[in-house]
Amino acid sequence: MRFHNFWRCVLFFAFFGFFPNAFSAPKDIRVRAEGDWYQGKANSYFKGIRISFVEQGVLDPVTGRPTSKNSPVISVPPAGYLRATKPKALSSFIDPYALSAMLEEALQSGSLTLHQSLDLVRSDNWMLKTMNYKNSKLLKPPKNYRAQFQSNLSSGVGTNKDFTLVITGPGIMDPQTRRPAALISVPIYDFQVVSARKQGSVSPYVLAALIEQALQSESITARQVSKIISRPE
Amino acid sequence: MTHFSQYVFKSPRQNPREFRATYELADAVTEQNGTKYGQIVITGPELVDTDFKSHPIEIPQIGFVNSPVAQEKTYIDPQALAFMIEKALRQKTLTIEQVIAFLSENDWHRNLKSGSEFYKKLTKENTAVKVCKGR
Numbered sequence: 001m002r003f004h005n006f007w008r009c010v011l012f013f014a015f016f017g018f019f020p021n022a023f024s025a026p027k028d029i030r031v032r033a034e035g036d037w038y039q040g041k042a043n044s045y046f047k048g049i050r051i052s053f054v055e056q057g058v059l060d061p062v063t064g065r066p067t068s069k070n071s072p073v074i075s076v077p078p079a080g081y082l083r084a085t086k087p088k089a090l091s092s093f094i095d096p097y098a099l100s101a102m103l104e105e106a107l108q109s110g111s112l113t114l115h116q117s118l119d120l121v122r123s124d125n126w127m128l129k130t131m132n133y134k135n136s137k138l139l140k141p142p143k144n145y146r147a148q149f150q151s152n153l154s155s156g157v158g159t160n161k162d163f164t165l166v167i168t169g170p171g172i173m174d175p176q177t178r179r180p181a182a183l184i185s186v187p188i189y190d191f192q193v194v195s196a197r198k199q200g201s202v203s204p205y206v207l208a209a210l211i212e213q214a215l216q217s218e219s220i221t222a223r224q225v226s227k228i229i230s231r232p233e
Numbered sequence: 234m235t236h237f238s239q240y241v242f243k244s245p246r247q248n249p250r251e252f253r254a255t256y257e258l259a260d261a262v263t264e265q266n267g268t269k270y271g272q273i274v275i276t277g278p279e280l281v282d283t284d285f286k287s288h289p290i291e292i293p294q295i296g297f298v299n300s301p302v303a304q305e306k307t308y309i310d311p312q313a314l315a316f317m318i319e320k321a322l323r324q325k326t327l328t329i330e331q332v333i334a335f336l337s338e339n340d341w342h343r344n345l346k347s348g349s350e351f352y353k354k355l356t357k358e359n360t361a362v363k364v365c366k367g368r
Contacts, residue, residue, distance in 0.1 A: 209249035
């Protein structure tokens with residue numbers, strides 16, 4: 001009997017010694033990237049993206065209320081522009097939308113802390129820091145699909161807006177860099193939500209939620225979505 | 234959008250199964266008093282537009298106030314608010330009617346009093362206080 005108890009103890013400590021996070025509760029945390037195109041030098045367009053973190057239970061020390069932590073605005077050249085002009089930067093480029101999905105999953109699994117994540121996205125050379133993500137135990141390509149329509153800031157508040165669909169998920173890679181990327185749609189320009197409803201069209205936000213649902217249940221593939229959203233209509 | 238219909242929609246009036254609440258900036262312009270405009274967009278089951286007969290709908294835009302007014306005790310971070318609303322809707326501690334009614338008020342962020350029933354329900358799952366260092 002004593003012998004059995006001894007081996008139970010050995011197994012217990014061996015298990016928790018090797019897998020300290022085996023039974024840690026998943027962290028409820030949300031990581032999102034949001035941004036808009038802006039014009040850079042020589043008529044080049046960049047995207048200014050901010051990555052925000054919201055962790056359950058983290059309060060603002062001043063207001064005592066729930067708060068978020070943000071990265072500075074990250075300047076991101078569009079993938080095509082990057083390919084055309086900066087081939088050396090290709091190997092170190094990780095799409096910030098894909099990065100936000102990867103960070104969220106790493107934070108939820110407990111392999112990365114909020115402090116480490118903020119250190120990463122707040123550093124000037126965050127692109128270089130993600131260079132060796134394949135060898136890193138912390139960051140892994142996203143396992144879950146996320147789809148979100150975003151209205152572009154320049155299109156203003158209210159009536160007509162430009163919308164862009166952003167999708168991240170397993171297997172969505174940049175063909176050039178072979179790194180996790182986002183499927184980004186051709187913008188739907190000047191989309192008027194109210195008149196579209198009159199014509200029987202669905203809200204872009206609802207559509208994004210339905211696309212995410214369909215991708216997760218595998219009734220549509222990322223390849224099918226990619227074909228559709230690359231058309232201007 | 235019609236291309237999606239054969240894959241995505243089970244029926245033309247289909248709603249998403251789960252609630253989602255996200256925040257996005259809706260205006261690049263920051264006014265002199267530090268006001269930025271953004272919107273919390275909520276989608277989910279049974280959210281229908283009564284004006285256009287049962288179309289799935291999102292909740293309309295809401296104005297937010299950024300710093301320096303952010304230091305006020307009444308300020309709540311919009312990203313955090315969106316996350317809390319989504320959780321409260323999924324866990325059914327708040328109904329969508331309650332959320333819409335509250336966010337439709339003028340100056341709603343000033344009315345988000347710590348002692349209010351809405352705030353208590355909103356923060357029900359946020360009771361594990363863990364004050365973060367610095368901002």
